[in-house]
Amino acid sequence: MARVTLDRVNKIYGYGPSAVHAVEDLSLEIEDGEFAAILGPSGCGKTSTLRMIVGLEEITSGTVAFDGEPMNARAPEQRNVAMAFESYALYPNFNVAQNLAFPLEVKGVDASERQRRVERIAGLLQIGELMGRRPRELSGGQQQRVSLGRALIREPAVFILDEVLSHLDAHLKFQMLFELKRIHQELERTMVYVTHDQMEALALADRVAVMSNARLQQFGDRDALYDRPANRFVADFIGEPPTNFLDATVVHDGGAPLLHVLGSDLRFAVDGERAAAIEAAQLDRVTLGIRPQNLTWNTDGDTAVVGATVDFNEYLGEHTILTLRDGGALFRAIVPPNVDAGEGARVELHYRTRNVMVFHPETDEFLG
Amino acid sequence: MSTTSQAAFVDRHEADVSERDAARVWGTSARPLPDWFQQKRSRGGGLVGAWVPIVLVGLPLAVILAIVIYPTVWMFYHAFHDTNMMSLFSGNWQPVGFANFGYVLTSDRFQDSVSNLAFYLTFGATLQVLLGTALALIIYELVRPRWLQTLVLILLVLPMMMPPSIAGTLWKFLLQANNGAINHLLINLGLMGADQRIEWFSVDLSLVSLVIADTWQWTALPLLIVYSGRVSLPPAIYEAARVDGASTWQVLTRLTLPMLREIIAIAFILRFMDAYKFVDKVYVMTSGGPAQSSELPVYIAFQKGIREFQIGEAAAYAIIIFVFAAVLITLFLQYLKRVMRHQGVTS
Ligand SMILES: Nc1ncnc2c1ncn2[C@@H]1O[C@H](COP(=O)(O)OP(=O)(O)OP(=O)(O)O)[C@@H](O)[C@H]1O
Ligand SMILES: [Mg+2]
Numbered sequence: 026m027a028r029v030t031l032d033r034v035n036k037i038y039g040y041g042p043s044a045v046h047a048v049e050d051l052s053l054e055i056e057d058g059e060f061a062a063i064l065g066p067s068g069c070g071k072t073s074t075l076r077m078i079v080g081l082e083e084i085t086s087g088t089v090a091f092d093g094e095p096m097n098a099r100a101p102e103q104r105n106v107a108m109a110f111e112s113y114a115l116y117p118n119f120n121v122a123q124n125l126a127f128p129l130e131v132k133g134v135d136a137s138e139r140q141r142r143v144e145r146i147a148g149l150l151q152i153g154e155l156m157g158r159r160p161r162e163l164s165g166g167q168q169q170r171v172s173l174g175r176a177l178i179r180e181p182a183v184f185i186l187d188e189v190l191s192h193l194d195a196h197l198k199f200q201m202l203f204e205l206k207r208i209h210q211e212l213e214r215t216m217v218y219v220t221h222d223q224m225e226a227l228a229l230a231d232r233v234a235v236m237s238n239a240r241l242q243q244f245g246d247r248d249a250l251y252d253r254p255a256n257r258f259v260a261d262f263i264g265e266p267p268t269n270f271l272d273a274t275v276v277h278d279g280g281a282p283l284l285h286v287l288g289s290d291l292r293f294a295v296d297g298e299r300a301a302a303i304e305a306a307q308l309d310r311v312t313l314g315i316r317p318q319n320l321t322w323n324t325d326g327d328t329a330v331v332g333a334t335v336d337f338n339e340y341l342g343e344h345t346i347l348t349l350r351d352g353g354a355l356f357r358a359i360v361p362p363n364v365d366a367g368e369g370a371r372v373e374l375h376y377r378t379r380n381v382m383v384f385h386p387e388t389d390e391f392l393g
Numbered sequence: 394m395s396t397t398s399q400a401a402f403v404d405r406h407e408a409d410v411s412e413r414d415a416a417r418v419w420g421t422s423a424r425p426l427p428d429w430f431q432q433k434r435s436r437g438g439g440l441v442g443a444w445v446p447i448v449l450v451g452l453p454l455a456v457i458l459a460i461v462i463y464p465t466v467w468m469f470y471h472a473f474h475d476t477n478m479m480s481l482f483s484g485n486w487q488p489v490g491f492a493n494f495g496y497v498l499t500s501d502r503f504q505d506s507v508s509n510l511a512f513y514l515t516f517g518a519t520l521q522v523l524l525g526t527a528l529a530l531i532i533y534e535l536v537r538p539r540w541l542q543t544l545v546l547i548l549l550v551l552p553m554m555m556p557p558s559i560a561g562t563l564w565k566f567l568l569q570a571n572n573g574a575i576n577h578l579l580i581n582l583g584l585m586g587a588d589q590r591i592e593w594f595s596v597d598l599s600l601v602s603l604v605i606a607d608t609w610q611w612t613a614l615p616l617l618i619v620y621s622g623r624v625s626l627p628p629a630i631y632e633a634a635r636v637d638g639a640s641t642w643q644v645l646t647r648l649t650l651p652m653l654r655e656i657i658a659i660a661f662i663l664r665f666m667d668a669y670k671f672v673d674k675v676y677v678m679t680s681g682g683p684a685q686s687s688e689l690p691v692y693i694a695f696q697k698g699i700r701e702f703q704i705g706e707a708a709a710y711a712i713i714i715f716v717f718a719a720v721l722i723t724l725f726l727q728y729l730k731r732v733m734r735h736q737g738v739t740s
Contacts, residue, residue: 079636081632081635081636100635101632101635101636102635102636102637102638102639106636107636107637108633108636110629110632110633112627112629113629114627114629114630114632114633115630115633116630116633116634116648117630117652118648118651118652127634127637127639127647128637128638130647131637131638131639131640131643132638175633175637179637
């Protein structure tokens with residue numbers, strides 16, 4: 026069990042003009058026993074970060090520490106971590122049972138105990154019938170679960186899991202998420218879970234570190250990421266469908282500022298907190314963001330309203346996504362499945378003023 | 394070729410077939426093929442004259458007949474005759490049944506040569522494969538900069554580029570009892586008194602000397618094979634093993650060697666096959682001596698046939714060796730197949 030601290034960690038691959046700055050000034054503190062996820066688009070440096078935590082990759086600069094003790098000079102085998110690799114890295118000459126048992130075998134765990142734990146983990150991951158097969162006789166998703174099992178069979182200080190569910194169908198993924206969560210609760214070990222699927226990250230993790238372009242954008246829990254995204258990237262990346270972003274001018278109409286969306290007649294009101302933030306930044310142009318979920322069809326009274334024309338109506342069973350237009354501005358809203366909003370219809374949508382997010386137009390930072 | 398004759402050609406031979414194909418692929422009803430395509434096809438058919446295939450197939454066939462098939466048949470024939478220098482030139486050889494084989498198989502000379510071969514296979518070929526494997530893994534593991542690895546490999550491969558007879562001659566000098574560099578070296582290292590001499594070409598040691606020279610020259614072959622096998626093993630597996638906490642020894646015995654098993658078997662088969670035609674060094678270093686102590690079956694066959702013109706006996710030798718080799722190679726391939734099936738390479 027360990028608290029994992031990364032302090033201004035950098036990773037640069039190669040030298041000179043071909044150098045790749047894969048991780049830039051990453052500082053992160055993962056609590057003992059916490060389930061942390063690293064979320065970000067492909068190539069943003071997630072695997073590189075994990076490999077530095079595990080010790081497979083040299084740290085260009087900065088410190089990785091477990092419980093405050095620097096690990097930079099320690100080899101992977103001295104760090105007491107278990108890792109499930111993105112590429113599975115199964116031992117091709119072993120069958121599934123032998124693969125699962127290998128970490129225990131090298132530790133000298135006796136055969137009957139090994140057998141017991143292999144059977145337990147295989148049961149959890151639903152690979153019990155595959156025990157005699159070799160890795161090349163397995164499907165991608167089966168290999169992935171064996172690789173996950175080989176990490177989970179140990180009881181290390183830190184579990185490092187690199188995209189361990191990416192090849193599973195939605196149904197199986199859901200079951201595995203549940204098992205993972207349960208294993209975490211049972212073992213109470215620190216887990217670092219990498220994924221580019223926000224659903225997985227938000228479902229599993231206590232806190233999620235969002236990365237983009239080698240940098241940490243934000244490290245926080247669900248609510249923080251959802252309601253107070255650090256910048257436009259996080260607001261865009263978290264949430265499905267993505268947040269609507271509209272360029273707007275700030276108009277002071279007597280008291281509270283009003284946001285006039287450029288190239289359209291849309292007007293968004295903001296609450297006091299946001300108004301203060303805009304005042305403080307002394308901006309007359311901002312990027313406003315509003316989630317499609319926060320533009321509602323029905324109202325309970327305490328809302329403001331915008332009107333727009335329906336451009337597109339996507340009926341998805343549980344709900345309908347409307348793509349709306351007003352002048353040059355395009356945005357989306359999620360509405361109940363059977364609303365009467367044919368293409369070309371003029372509709373009104375409701376929102377709470379506190380759900381309007383305001384970003385700096387140049388730096389994309391969250392203002393309020 | 395005129396358009397009409399083309400059309401006629403296509404009509405006769407291919408039009409129906411290709412249009413049917415086209416219909417199958419594109420799912421359309423028979424559609425005429427484009428002009429350029431038909432031209433290509435019909436021109437392709439008449440590109441070369443009728444004699445060209447005959448020459449292309451016939452010439453190699455004739456060569457193979459002359460240098461492989463005819464001599465082989467000739468050899469089998471004479472293995473059952475008492476052909477020697479005299480009868481070969483006078484042309485009156487007599488059939489003797491299996492007498493040649495009986496003579497060869499019961500002769501001390503043959504039996505000694507077989508035990509020499511067994512010695513050579515055990516301490517020569519096997520040693521080379523073991524040594525090559527060990528060196529390959531050590532170089533891969535311990536020599537860190539890649540360029541240095543390449544350099545070491547090139548240096549180790551150099552002996553292999555030398556003609557075997559030259560290498561044999563070189564070692565004949567090195568191993569001379571009185572002035573040879575090896576004895577000098579042993580004395581200078583203090584491993585042996587200044588007045589002592591190891592008689593490398595004595596009855597007891599001549600075969601050992603051959604093995605030393607051959608190992609010096611050929612260890613690099615299994616080394617290269619195993620090295621390339623090791624390079625192609627996925628590094629991620631080794632990372633996983635490190636994270637799992639496996640020791641170097643566990644990684645070697647549980648992962649690396651099992652994964653390289655077929656590759657090592659192939660290296661062994663290659664060295665094994667070479668051992669059968671191991672004549673050159675014997676010829677230049679010991680001439681099979683002293684007192685036939687370093688003779689191998691092939692060398693005797695060569696002596697009997699080319700030196701003494703005992704054609705019948707030499708042919709019997711050759712056939713016995715061939716059968717022996719064929720059996721062993723079959724066993725090896727059987728083993729290899731089993732291993733590959735076990736590893737899931739083939740089904
Ligand atoms: N060994 C390496 N040598 C050079 N560049 C590398 C190396 N490994 C990764 N990179 C580069 O570093 C950057 C980050 O790679 P990394 O594997 O950490 O991404 P990732 O976030 O895990 O992506 P994915 O979701 O696709 O797995 C990428 O631009 C990649 O090309
Ligand atoms: Mg990755």
